[in-house]
Amino acid sequence: MNYRSAFDIIGPVMIGPSSSHTAGAARIGRVARTLFEKQPKKVIISLYGSFAKTYKGHGTDRALVAGLLDFDTFDERIRNSLDIAEKLGMNVIFRPEHAVPEHPNTVKLTLMDDNNEMEIIGVSIGGGLIEITEINSFKLKLSGDPAILVMHHDRFGIISAVTSLLATYKLNIGHMEVARKEKGEMAIMVIEVDQKIEEKVITELKKITHVTRVIQIVE
Template identity: 60%
Template sequence: MKFKSVFDIIGPVMIGPSSSHTAGAARIGKAARTLFGMDPTWAEVHLYGSFAKTYKGHGTDVAIVGGLLGFDTDDTRISSSLDIAKEKGWNVVFYQDEAATDHPNTTRIKIGNGKEDMELVGVSIGGGKVEITELNGFELHLSGNHPAILVMHNDRFGAIASVTQILARHEINIGRMEVSRKDLGKEALMIIEVDQNVEENIIQELEEADHILQIARIVD
């Protein structure tokens, strides 16, 4: 992993004690909350490797729940996030999982609200930086370091073009794009990192494009 500056190594402004186990965990939780797009009422958090061994001492549990509540890494409410979630009626369960993973700081978060549910795998790669590697069974590489949109669509001719043409018309430059599908002709997922935040009116236009099922966005 290459760092752009000394601040990437030091880590972000945060509630401690660890940039990887606390700040990174909070960012994974917040990414899950952002992609879900609404408050969950329950969460199952599977912790692997170093996360599983040290999560209570390093505050990984409170950080992930703080992220699910929408708190930033420097929000002092993170230390009380488990109590806040309980007050909201959330049912949150943590599991120390012994399965092997590619990275020691890995978590699988399942959240839902009785109507919708979502499953996400996130990795804290150091210095508070994270990567989302799986979303609802789709493999991906989403850093969260840039504004992005995630587009669920039918695997049909023209779906990708319908999205990129709208972005081009609004002069939004694509920095990186990744497309994956589970099977031929089934649901597919576009991950598009862009140079600026995509405004709500553009999201609404994208939602009306051909073969588009659902859109989520990550803002800078």
């Protein structure tokens, strides 16, 4: 594993006994909320591997819900997140699963409101680090670091238009990948950049033909 700083080795500032089971879980929940772009009314949390076995004892349940409530890893409210979610009207259902995942700390979040539904699979890889590996059946890799998620129709020139716009604003791409289910259908770009992304860049990205949605992930 490649660590970006000493803090990745020491672990994050957090509430809870485990960087993988609590801090990582909170980050997965928070990224899921960002991708959904609102607090869901209902969420089904399917837990796999060690998450399924120890989620209550290690506070993974509280951490995931805290992230969905937009609490950071060090927020004292994590301890009471289940009660807070209930008071706010968010219906949370936990489902420990028996299937064997590729990574032991795996969770699938199905977020819903009256009009939308989104399915997100995330893994906690240690030290509070996470990866989002699937969004609505699109296979990808999203680390939770500052990034842009661009949803678009799979058409000629879209990738070039997006990267050219970023180049215009002198934004250096550190990592990029494109996922699609079928040729010519919907696709997703995951782009991690080295600099802060201004809101005007997001606004211009949304104006590109065939781009349907742009989401910025910011820690």
